[in-house]
Amino acid sequence: MSTHAPHDPSSGTLSYEQAGVNYDLIDPLKISAQRAAAATAVHMSAHGFTEVKASRGESAYVVDVGPFYIASIVECLGTKTLVADEMATLTGKSYYDGIAQDTIAMAVNDLITVGATPLVVQAYWAAGGSDWFGDAQRAQALVAGWKKACDVCQVAWGGGETPALAGIVEGGRIDLAASCTGLINPKERLSVGDKLGAGDAIVLLASSGIHANGLSLARKLTERLPQGYLTEVQPGLTYGDALLAPTTLYSPVTEALYKAGITPHYCANITGHGWRKLLRHPGQFIYRIHTVPPVTPVLKFMQQHAQQDDREAYSTLNMGAGFAIFVKADQAAKVVEIAKACGIDAWDAGRVEAGEKQLLIEPLDIRFGDDDLQLR
Amino acid sequence: MSTHAPHDPSSGTLSYEQAGVNYDLIDPLKISAQRAAAATAVHMSAHGFTEVKASRGESAYVVDVGPFYIASIVECLGTKTLVADEMATLTGKSYYDGIAQDTIAMAVNDLITVGATPLVVQAYWAAGGSDWFGDAQRAQALVAGWKKACDVCQVAWGGGETPALAGIVEGGRIDLAASCTGLINPKERLSVGDKLGAGDAIVLLASSGIHANGLSLARKLTERLPQGYLTEVQPGLTYGDALLAPTTLYSPVTEALYKAGITPHYCANITGHGWRKLLRHPGQFIYRIHTVPPVTPVLKFMQQHAQQDDREAYSTLNMGAGFAIFVKADQAAKVVEIAKACGIDAWDAGRVEAGEKQLLIEPLDIRFGDDDLQLR
Numbered sequence: 056m057s058t059h060a061p062h063d064p065s066s067g068t069l070s071y072e073q074a075g076v077n078y079d080l081i082d083p084l085k086i087s088a089q090r091a092a093a094a095t096a097v098h099m100s101a102h103g104f105t106e107v108k109a110s111r112g113e114s115a116y117v118v119d120v121g122p123f124y125i126a127s128i129v130e131c132l133g134t135k136t137l138v139a140d141e142m143a144t145l146t147g148k149s150y151y152d153g154i155a156q157d158t159i160a161m162a163v164n165d166l167i168t169v170g171a172t173p174l175v176v177q178a179y180w181a182a183g184g185s186d187w188f189g190d191a192q193r194a195q196a197l198v199a200g201w202k203k204a205c206d207v208c209q210v211a212w213g214g215g216e217t218p219a220l221a222g223i224v225e226g227g228r229i230d231l232a233a234s235c236t237g238l239i240n241p242k243e244r245l246s247v248g249d250k251l252g253a254g255d256a257i258v259l260l261a262s263s264g265i266h267a268n269g270l271s272l273a274r275k276l277t278e279r280l281p282q283g284y285l286t287e288v289q290p291g292l293t294y295g296d297a298l299l300a301p302t303t304l305y306s307p308v309t310e311a312l313y314k315a316g317i318t319p320h321y322c323a324n325i326t327g328h329g330w331r332k333l334l335r336h337p338g339q340f341i342y343r344i345h346t347v348p349p350v351t352p353v354l355k356f357m358q359q360h361a362q363q364d365d366r367e368a369y370s371t372l373n374m375g376a377g378f379a380i381f382v383k384a385d386q387a388a389k390v391v392e393i394a395k396a397c398g399i400d401a402w403d404a405g406r407v408e409a410g411e412k413q414l415l416i417e418p419l420d421i422r423f424g425d426d427d428l429q430l431r
Numbered sequence: 432m433s434t435h436a437p438h439d440p441s442s443g444t445l446s447y448e449q450a451g452v453n454y455d456l457i458d459p460l461k462i463s464a465q466r467a468a469a470a471t472a473v474h475m476s477a478h479g480f481t482e483v484k485a486s487r488g489e490s491a492y493v494v495d496v497g498p499f500y501i502a503s504i505v506e507c508l509g510t511k512t513l514v515a516d517e518m519a520t521l522t523g524k525s526y527y528d529g530i531a532q533d534t535i536a537m538a539v540n541d542l543i544t545v546g547a548t549p550l551v552v553q554a555y556w557a558a559g560g561s562d563w564f565g566d567a568q569r570a571q572a573l574v575a576g577w578k579k580a581c582d583v584c585q586v587a588w589g590g591g592e593t594p595a596l597a598g599i600v601e602g603g604r605i606d607l608a609a610s611c612t613g614l615i616n617p618k619e620r621l622s623v624g625d626k627l628g629a630g631d632a633i634v635l636l637a638s639s640g641i642h643a644n645g646l647s648l649a650r651k652l653t654e655r656l657p658q659g660y661l662t663e664v665q666p667g668l669t670y671g672d673a674l675l676a677p678t679t680l681y682s683p684v685t686e687a688l689y690k691a692g693i694t695p696h697y698c699a700n701i702t703g704h705g706w707r708k709l710l711r712h713p714g715q716f717i718y719r720i721h722t723v724p725p726v727t728p729v730l731k732f733m734q735q736h737a738q739q740d741d742r743e744a745y746s747t748l749n750m751g752a753g754f755a756i757f758v759k760a761d762q763a764a765k766v767v768e769i770a771k772a773c774g775i776d777a778w779d780a781g782r783v784e785a786g787e788k789q790l791l792i793e794p795l796d797i798r799f800g801d802d803d804l805q806l807r
Contacts, residue, residue, distance in 0.1 A: 080561040084570045085593060088554070091578040092588035101585045102548060102614075116589030118551060120614065122498050129505065129553040129610040131594040172478060175494060177505040178464070179555065181606055185456040194460045202467040209477045212468035213492030216608070217461060218507040223606050228599045230557055232592070234505040234610035238478075238496065 069275060069361040109247040112337060114165035114324055117239065117247065124239035126171035129179075130161035132231040134270045135299075140228070142284055142295040149193045153301035154231065155200030156207075157267045160302035161326075162233040163208050164378060167309045168322040170246035171237035173208055178215030179232035183224040188217065200301075208306045210235070244313060248336050250320035253409040256387035257333070257342060260308060261400035262377030264300035264353045268326045269372045273298055276360055288356045297353035305378045307397045312380075315393055321381040330369040331428040333379055333414050342414045344405035348375040365419045370427065381407060445651060445737040485623040488713060490541035490700060493615065493623065500615035502547035505555075506537035508607040510646045511675075516604070518660055518671040525569045529677035530607065531576030532583075533643045536678035537702075538609040539584050540754060543685045544698040546622035547613035549584055554591030555608035559600040564593065576677075584682045586611070619694060624712050626696035629785040632763035633709070633718060636684060637776035638753030640676035640729045644702045645748045649674055652736055664732045673729035681754045683773045688756075691769055697757040706745045707804040709755055709790050718790045720781035724751040741795045746803065757783060 089111070096106045099118060107124060110117035115128040135157055139150035163173045178201060188194050205212045224230050239245050265273055277294070280286040284295030305324075312319065325332045333342050350358075354375065358368040368374060382390055387403040394401035412425040465487070472482040475494060483500060486493035491504040511533055515526035539549045554577060564570050581588045600606050615621050641649055653670070656662040660671030681700075688695065701708045709718050726734075730751065734744040744750060758766055763779040770777035788801040 080565040083567070084564040084574065087571060088574050088577075088591070088593070091574050092554075092590060095578065095581045095586065095588040098581070098585040098587055099550070102550060104550070106587055111590075116551060116553070116587075118587065118589075120499075120550075123496075125501065125550070125612060127503075127551050127553060127589055127610070127612045129555050129592055129608075131555065131557055131592045131596070133594060134596060134598060137598050174475070174478060174480070174496075174501070175492060175503050177492070177503060177610060179505045179507065179608055179610075181507055181608070188460040189456040191459070195463060198460065198464050198467050201464075202471065205471045205474070209474040210471065211474055211482055211492070211494065212471040213494075213503055214468060214487075215464070216505055216507045217464070218509060220507070220510060220606060222510060222513050223601060223604045225599060225601055230596060230599050230606050232505075232555055232557070232608070234503070234553060234555075236501060236503045236612045 068363055068367065069272065107245065107247060109249065110169060113247050114168045115171060117169055117245065123242055124245055126166055126169050126237045126239060127235070128162055128166050129232060129234040130165055132158040132161055133267050134274065135267050136229055136231060137274060138270060138295060138298050142299060145284060145295065149196040150299045151193050151196040152200030152203070153299055155197050156204040156301035156304065158231045158233050159201065159204040159208065160304050161267055162235040163210070164305050164324045166235045166237050167306050168246065168324050170239045170244035172240065172310060173210045173235050173237040173306055175213040175236045176205055176210045177213050177234045179234065180215065180217045181220050181224050181230040183226045183228045184221045185219040187227065187229055204304060207304050244318055246319055246321055248321055248338065251336055251338060251340065251381055251407065252320065253340065253407055254384055255320050255381045255407040256384040256403055257344065257405040257407065258380045258382060258387055258390045259348055259376035259402050259404040260305060260378040260380065260394055261303070261348060262351055262373045262375055263303045264351050265298055266302040266326065266373055266377055272361065272371065273357060276357060279360055288352050294353065294356065303377050303399060308394045308399060311393045311397055312390060315389065317382060317386050317390060319380045319382050323379040325373045325377050325379060328428055329371045329373060330414065330416065331423050334412065334423060334425065334428045339410065339412050341408040341410040342405060343408055344414070344416045345418070346402050346404040347416060347418045348402050348404070350375045366421050369416060369421060370423065444739055444743065445648065483621065483623060485625065486545055489623050490544045491547060493545055493621065499618055500621055502542055502545050502613045502615060503611070504538055504542050505608060505610040506541055508534040508537055509643050510650065511643050512605055512607060513650060514646060514671060514674050518675060521660060521671065525572040526675045527569050527572040528576030528579070529675055531573050532580040532677035532680065534607045534609050535577065535580040535584065536680050537643055538611040539586070540681050540700045542611045542613050543682050544622065544700050546615045546620035548616065548686060549586045549611050549613040549682055551589040551612045552581060552586045553589050553610045555610065556591065556593045557596050557600050557606040559602045559604045560597045561595040563603065563605055580680060583680050620689060622695055622697055624697055624714065627712055627714060627716065627757055627783065628696065629716065629783055630760055631696050631757050631783040632760040632779055633720065633781040633783065634756045634758060634763055634766045635724055635752035635778050635780040636681060636754040636756065636770050637679070637724060638727055638749045638751055639679045640727050641674055642678040642702065642749060642753055648737065648747065649733060652733060655736055664728050670729065670732065679753050679775060684770045684775060687769045687773055688766060691765065693758060693762050693766060695756045695758050699755040701749045701753055701755060704804060705747045705749060706790065706792065707799050710788065710799060710801065710804045715786065715788050717784040717786040718781060719784055720792045721794070722778050722780045723792060723794045724778050724780070726751045742797050745792060745797055746799065
């Protein structure tokens with residue numbers, strides 16, 4: 056992340072932190088929570104089980120229950136609903152079918168990184184008041200979109216919570232999250248980093264747009280746009296509509312890979328922190344990218360209007376790549392083929408090498424070092 | 432629930448709906464969501480598994496994965512944090528250690544009703560802004576209380592989400608929830624209603640106070656109290672402190688029962704809808720209560736100041752009983768003994784009989800019929 060200097064909203068570089076998220080305040084809590092959480096692992100032995108310790112730094116938590124591993128997660132959508140609400144006012148359309156897919160994607164795309172098959176999703180829909188649910192068109196769009204995303208991922212929608220939280224959630228707003236439980240079965244599918252090695256290929260899967268990360272920045276940017284959300288990104292496509300493209304669901308790809316006999320050595324869901332998520336693995340490796348996917352139009356538009364250089368943009372946004380699969384180099388072409396068969400564009404984009412931890416995006420002459428991503 | 436008539440906040444009966452929650456707006460969404468969710472069960476067969484259909488109407492969703500069942504859930508705390516925040520202003524104390532226990536209790540106490548051992552909890556802490564986490568005392572209390580509740584329940588704290596949701600969650604507030612995954616192992620522990628029968632005993636376990644349901648009413652009531660939250664419920668105990676007694680965690684009892692060879696025929700977590708939750712089981716049974724536990728002082732206080740008759744109070748609040756365990760009659764005394772050994776008071780409070788579905792609280796001359804609880 057770049058400068059914290061005060062800025063004029065109408066010009067100059069707009070960074071993620073200027074858009075309102077201050078990780079310096081959240082991180083101390085995160086660290087103390089992670090320590091306390093790690094200390095609870097001992098309880099698994101009372102049940103005859105053990106945790107997979109390496110999963111502590113990964114996107115989903117994994118427990119060894121004998122015949123297979125269980126992975127679980129809870130994920131928040133974030134603030135994408137604020138864009139949907141504003142666009143609904145401007146266009147009269149309801150965007151909550153796509154918003155539902157976004158929410159499930161946040162959980163499912165993280166869960167699959169450890170090699171899990173998502174099995175059950177629970178819905179967490181916390182509204183600012185009972186009246187949120189009184190808008191039948193919007194509520195039904197949320198239900199229909201949730202169901203459809205479950206169908207795409209072949210997960211069971213187990214149930215959930217629909218609390219009305221006046222005084223906690225803002226009036227007219229909804230806080231959306233999803234929890235997901237999955238199995239790693241057979242156990243060989245476990246992917247928590249031990250398999251990654253020099254020579255592996257980095258396959259990047261296309262994103263559909265901004266997905267659900269970077270929305271604070273996206274919203275802030277409307278202050279600079281002549282017609283706000285209705286400014287056109289390209290002829291016939293408004294900025295708001297482009298932002299609201301639902302997040303790609305990647306579990307059909309990871310399941311298809313399994314059926315084809317391919318077990319990824321590692322996976323990274325490219326969400327917050329943009330391409331720096333390619334540095335997620337704890338090992339000492341160089342990630343050398345030789346092919347950069349085309350940048351999704353809405354992200355190119357954002358980069359231009361936020362006046363970000365490539366380094367800033369790739370450090371924050373997915374820039375066209377929503378998910379990374381690390382596999383044996385001789386499987387890369389097959390992974391690309393399988394992803395495309397699932398309707399998701401893909402590129403054999405780079406290689407893993409031994410060496411000091413860093414990401415080299417060669418076509419753009421960008422380097423991110425270990426210091427650029429502190430997640431653990 | 433009783434009348435919807437307008438009311439003067441300073442006098443007259445105060446019902447739950449007058450306190451701001453309108454189920455009429457939420458229920459149509461719930462029904463359509465339940466239908467859509469049920470239709471996703473077919474996906475389990477793609478993975479070689481099946482859902483436990485009877486769990487659809489229960490508190491947690493259950494999937495049969497072969498060697499055991501997996502149960503999962505996500506639960507919201509509700510608005511108890513608003514009481515904690517107000518009391519923190521009034522007293523300077525932080526109540527978030529107890530609030531953490533409340534949140535975990537919401538998930539764990541529901542999960543165990545189906546016979547599951549809770550294994551992993553995930554934290555969902557969505558704040559109104561990064562600055563919420565900047566109050567180190569409060570944040571650390573939340574972490575410490577969360578850890579302690581995990582220790583009591585012998586669950587692993589897997590991880591979670593700490594998003595900053597300015598614009599969705601109100602500034603200075605936090606939306607707390609927990610997801611929980613557990614195993615029903617051995618499979619004979621599954622408790623989704625098929626075992627319940629005439630002649631079974633109803634054992635009630637003591638609550639610690641209001642727990643985390645009925646808080647809208649509890650907050651509304653402060654308008655009537657001379658010193659608001661600082662009004663004394665009994666000498667030396669303010670209304671606010673009494674409300675903030677953390678919810679009892681019942682999983683130590685259900686686990687101890689299993690170790691003692693006792694498998695409940697059914698369980699009901701007494702939360703929203705108060706004692707009407709004793710009607711949760713879908714079958715045609717009479718639940719005849721002959722012994723009513725002492726009413727927790729704060730609930731007695733609320734009943735008095737809300738000017739509710741017993742029927743209204745028992746239909747909304749737990750009135751001293753936070754959890755119900757239905758067992759073979761000759762095991763009731765042992766269940767009471769085991770609960771007390773866990774530090775939780777308990778009563779062999781009634782019997783299940785064949786007949787038209789109803790709850791008869793004989794000492795209070797109260798009857799609730801099937802129409803009084805519509806959850807499915």
